[in-house]
Amino acid sequence: xxxxxxxxxxxxxxxxxxxxxxxxxxxxxxxxxxxxxxxxxxxxxxxxxxxxxxxxxxxxxxxxxxxxxxxxxxxxxxxxxxxxxxxxxxxxxxxxxxxxxxxxxxxxxxxxxxxxxxxxxxxxxxxxxxxxxxxxxxxxxxxxxxxxxxxxxxxxxxxxxxxxxxxxxxxxxxxxxxxxxxxxxxxxxxxxxxxxxxxxxxxxxxxxxxxxxxxxxxxxxxxxxxxxxxxxxxxxxxxxxxxxxxxxxxxxxxxxxxxxxxxxxxxxxxxxxxxxxxxxxxxxxxxxxxxxxxxxxxxxxxxxxxxxxxxxxxxxxxxxxxxxxxxxxxx
Numbered sequence: 001x002x003x004x005x006x007x008x009x010x011x012x013x014x015x016x017x018x019x020x021x022x023x024x025x026x027x028x029x030x031x032x033x034x035x036x037x038x039x040x041x042x043x044x045x046x047x048x049x050x051x052x053x054x055x056x057x058x059x060x061x062x063x064x065x066x067x068x069x070x071x072x073x074x075x076x077x078x079x080x081x082x083x084x085x086x087x088x089x090x091x092x093x094x095x096x097x098x099x100x101x102x103x104x105x106x107x108x109x110x111x112x113x114x115x116x117x118x119x120x121x122x123x124x125x126x127x128x129x130x131x132x133x134x135x136x137x138x139x140x141x142x143x144x145x146x147x148x149x150x151x152x153x154x155x156x157x158x159x160x161x162x163x164x165x166x167x168x169x170x171x172x173x174x175x176x177x178x179x180x181x182x183x184x185x186x187x188x189x190x191x192x193x194x195x196x197x198x199x200x201x202x203x204x205x206x207x208x209x210x211x212x213x214x215x216x217x218x219x220x221x222x223x224x225x226x227x228x229x230x231x232x233x234x235x236x237x238x239x240x241x242x243x244x245x246x247x248x249x250x251x252x253x254x255x256x257x258x259x260x261x262x263x264x265x266x267x268x269x270x271x272x273x274x275x276x277x278x279x280x281x282x283x284x285x286x287x288x289x290x291x292x293x294x295x296x297x298x299x300x301x302x303x304x305x306x307x308x309x310x311x312x313x314x315x316x317x318x319x320x321x322x323x324x325x326x327x328x329x330x331x
Contacts, residue, residue, distance in 0.1 A: 013065045016096040021063045023086065023093055024078055028063075031082040035059050038081040045080040052077065069094070069101045072136060098134035105131040108167070113190070116197035119170060125197070126180065127167040133184040138162055141183035155179040174198050246294055 035056040043053040054077045062070045079087045110128035138161045145152040156179040163169035171177040
């Protein structure tokens with residue numbers, strides 16, 4: 001019976017970790033190589049995926065249970081240095097061992113892809129895909145998201161990988177979602193079912209207002225007990241659109257307000273309603289409403305700790321009303 005773990009003790013290896021080490025040791029035995037020879041082989045057996053040359057010491061640590069689950073790159077280099085195949089099985093065992101070691105997969109309680117109905121379901125399922133893939137480095141996921149000659153960083157922002165992997169939010173578009181899934185190793189033949197799940201959860205608008213997908217993002221701003229909203233996922237495209245809207249509102253406010261004031265003065269002077277005055281006032285109300293929406297989106301994104309980033313001093317420019325600024329919600 002193993003003694004209970006104490007400070008500085010190494011956790012007992014899990015079942016999948018043991019199977020991984022057994023598999024790797026069997027590959028070494030089949031190769032008949034020493035660790036020094038395997039290290040030499042790794043200098044010529046590396047591929048284009050970053051699994052290059054490794055030292056004999058690193059190779060020994062790969063199969064040392066006391067060192068914990070090794071990194072994926074080291075496992076790949078070990079298998080290729082042996083030169084007897086078995087890479088696919090080794091990586092499958094590594095993913096299982098990694099998920100077992102992290103211990104987060106079961107706690108997500110993620111539904112099967114066909115059972116996804118809400119945004120919360122989708123967020124849990126995507127986080128589970130990441131954990132099931134062995135929780136690779138975020139930049140690795142991004143690099144593997146490349147498709148049809150388009151680099152991963154173009155298709156999938158690193159912040160999106162971080163939010164999605166940690167169940168902090170959802171990708172902004174289906175294309176980003178597909179890139180995330182591809183980066184986590186989901187094969188193309190399964191993408192159709194995932195796209196259907198995306199449509200059900202996101203396009204179907206089944207999310208409950210104010211329902212949080214997860215715990216607040218570390219460092220996110222929480223005021224007066226308000227929780228970060230799961231609905232607003234800040235993206236460069238959204239920020240650019242809102243900045244354009246802010247500029248358009250400013251121009252509209254500058255044009256409409258003087259016209260409304262002049263027509264109102266004329267109405268008082270002649271003692272009757274001037275035609276079109278109500279229309280001009282309606283235009284100003286629309287400007288005010290859109291301005292309030294703009295700043296509401298900004299505030300929600302700020303609560304999420306996600307943006308804006310490129311706006312003036314971290315805020316959207318105020319919409320000008322006559323000689324002063326139009327406050328959010330003013331009207």
